Amino acid sequence: MQLPLPPQIDAHAVIETIAPAKDVDGFHVASAGALMTGQPGFRPCTPYGVMKLLEQAGATLKGAEAVVVGRSNIVGKPQAMLLLQSDATVTICHSRTRDLAAHTRRADILVAAVGRAKMITGDMVKPGAIVIDVGMNRDAAGKLCGDVDFDSAREVAAWITPVPGGVGPMTRAMLLVNTIEAAERAAG
Ligand code: NDP
Numbered sequence: 001m002q003l004p005l006p007p008q009i010d011a012h013a014v015i016e017t018i019a020p021a022k023d024v025d026g027f028h029v030a031s032a033g034a035l036m037t038g039q040p041g042f043r044p045c046t047p048y049g050v051m052k053l054l055e056q057a058g059a060t061l062k063g064a065e066a067v068v069v070g071r072s073n074i075v076g077k078p079q080a081m082l083l084l085q086s087d088a089t090v091t092i093c094h095s096r097t098r099d100l101a102a103h104t105r106r107a108d109i110l111v112a113a114v115g116r117a118k119m120i121t122g123d124m125v126k127p128g129a130i131v132i133d134v135g136m137n138r139d140a141a142g143k144l145c146g147d148v149d150f151d152s153a154r155e156v157a158a159w160i161t162p163v164p165g166g167v168g169p170m171t172r173a174m175l176l177v178n179t180i181e182a183a184e185r186a187a188g
Contacts, residue, residue: 021185024178027074035081042178047079049170050111050132051086057159059130061086065106069093069120069147070113075134079111100124112147122152131160134167 015023020030026044034041043051054061066088070076080090093103104110104124112120113134125131135147146163154160161167 022182024175024182025074026078026178032073032078035078038085042182043082043174044074044078045174045178046075046113046134046167046171047082048178049167049174050079050134051082052174053132053161053167053170054109054130057130059109059159061088061109064088064108065091066109066111067091067093067103067107068111068113069097069100069104070111070115070134072113075113079113079134083109083111114147116147117145118147118149120148120153122149122154122156125153125156127156128158129156131157132167133161133163136163136168 015027016029018028020028020041023031023042026035026042026048031041031043035043061083066083068076068080068083068090071092071094076092076094080092084090088109091103093100097103101124104120105126107126107129109130109132110120110125111132111134115135115137117135117137117139120131131148131153133146133148133150137145137147139145144164146166148160150160150162
């Protein structure tokens, strides 16, 4: 006998039931629209954290070539928007991008948000680039690693975030920032 399929949860529909004023993840379509149009609103925590890292590193974003690898709604697209709002010239790469390395090698700021262990190797990085590794993967030995091959990329990059201990803690920090902001706004 074939059992009935379990009900599917539509994550997007769930997010849309959240009041935008409490959307501390920044995933609601109202938050995405606010980001797109440069209005105030909650920014998704991971790309928001990346922007804080770039700020701390003293990165010059104005006019910089920024390449974001990945175009998800929670990382790649909002990341590209935030970089664009900071006056970077932004390229978004994805699984159908032809000659990925040709794009990444032009990047002054390279953000990898793919989900493929160590796929960005040192020869794909521009000397002196800032490399931000959002990926969280397991390597063949089961060890946590990013989308960037840290050992080869660190030889070329000026700045590079490690995995673990780079973007992940920033995501959690920005979630707290957004939560406190939501509470303060609610309190008037
Ligand atoms: P998704 O799977 O939603 O998106 C992955 C993106 O990578 C897609 O746009 C996909 O392209 C693209 N892609 C896949 N293969 C390739 C390829 N060979 N070349 C170029 N682009 C490719 O992932 P998320 O954005 O949710 O997450 C990305 C990574 O970041 C994951 O490892 C995840 O665990 C990690 N992550 C880490 C966080 C943190 O706090 N550190 C927070 C959130 C995510 P296409 O659209 O064409 O399919």
